[in-house]
Amino acid sequence: MPSAPPPDRAAVLAELRTFVANWFRDGREDGLLPDTPLVTSGIVDSAGVVEVVEFVERRFGARLQDADLSLANCNTLAALAELVVQRR
Numbered sequence: 001m002p003s004a005p006p007p008d009r010a011a012v013l014a015e016l017r018t019f020v021a022n023w024f025r026d027g028r029e030d031g032l033l034p035d036t037p038l039v040t041s042g043i044v045d046s047a048g049v050v051e052v053v054e055f056v057e058r059r060f061g062a063r064l065q066d067a068d069l070s071l072a073n074c075n076t077l078a079a080l081a082e083l084v085v086q087r088r
């Protein structure tokens with residue numbers, strides 16, 4: 001039986017949004033847009049980035065390297081989703 005295709009960028013973005021809302025905002029997704037700053041706004045702190053990376057690796061099978069964990073890659077949902085798509 002063939003495996004299901006990996007989720008596309010939009011699906012990854014939606015799952016990341018739900019995860020961040022549930023983990024860091026008591027389930028509130030309002031105002032959490034693809035380009036909302038996560039780290040620089042204080043929604044996600046440095047320990048929280050580790051939680052997001054663990055979620056990404058578990059859920060999507062994307063293996064992220066230390067070099068991937070830059071502000072450019074981790075500050076928005078859109079950047080995180082793009083990184084996941086690239087690393088799968």
